[in-house]
Amino acid sequence: xxxxxxxxxxxxxxxxxxxxxxxxxxxxxxxxxxxxxxxxxxxxxxxxxxxxxxxxxxxxxxxxxxxxxxxxxxxxxxxxxxxxxxxxxxxxxxxxxxxxxxxxxxxxxx
Amino acid sequence: xxxxxxxxxxxxxxxxxxxxxxxxxxxxxxxxxxxxxxxxxxxxxxxxxxxxxxxxxxxxxxxxxxxxxxxxxxxxxxxxxxxxxxxxxxxxxxxxxxxxxxxxxxxxxxxxxxx
Numbered sequence: 001x002x003x004x005x006x007x008x009x010x011x012x013x014x015x016x017x018x019x020x021x022x023x024x025x026x027x028x029x030x031x032x033x034x035x036x037x038x039x040x041x042x043x044x045x046x047x048x049x050x051x052x053x054x055x056x057x058x059x060x061x062x063x064x065x066x067x068x069x070x071x072x073x074x075x076x077x078x079x080x081x082x083x084x085x086x087x088x089x090x091x092x093x094x095x096x097x098x099x100x101x102x103x104x105x106x107x108x109x110x
Numbered sequence: 111x112x113x114x115x116x117x118x119x120x121x122x123x124x125x126x127x128x129x130x131x132x133x134x135x136x137x138x139x140x141x142x143x144x145x146x147x148x149x150x151x152x153x154x155x156x157x158x159x160x161x162x163x164x165x166x167x168x169x170x171x172x173x174x175x176x177x178x179x180x181x182x183x184x185x186x187x188x189x190x191x192x193x194x195x196x197x198x199x200x201x202x203x204x205x206x207x208x209x210x211x212x213x214x215x216x217x218x219x220x221x222x223x224x225x
Binding site: 004008032034036042044045046047092096097098101103 | 151221
């Protein structure tokens, strides 16, 4: 079993839809939870991070962490074609080592 | 302020050959990590360099080795290339040995194709 599980999709939604992306993990020691966005042939860029449990909102994006269920989510409101990318969840191990999910490919069509 | 830079952008090698990839960290960062991202997969941690030493290593064979220079730049070397080594190789940098994990920045990657 992988430490971090993420449905690879692809996910296709119409412009303006609410998108829900999710990951599950097995290591209860994880404290930092990140979401990265990766455009084709580019490096990942940090979208949001959360420390421990709870919610965090930034514009159209909301990150949620439920440590009791070992489940994290990213919600995108009013999705735009420019949101089309691969979304990677990541958790921090020791010495800032990141453990990534497989990534979910999202396509937002006009 | 330049971010993380990597060279070359892409290259093609033949099975059995050796390859060296290069990374310059973001200004002010002194710790460099390398990741391998196979097509359709998330990045996998290869190893991390801090103070010119390998501090932590992921589940990769000894064919993968690295180096960090006094100016904090780093190289990743892969010997005896296999077809399965074809991937995007990402470099990430962070400030300080115990820098805050979400302040880790990634470079654009080097795409390696092994034929």
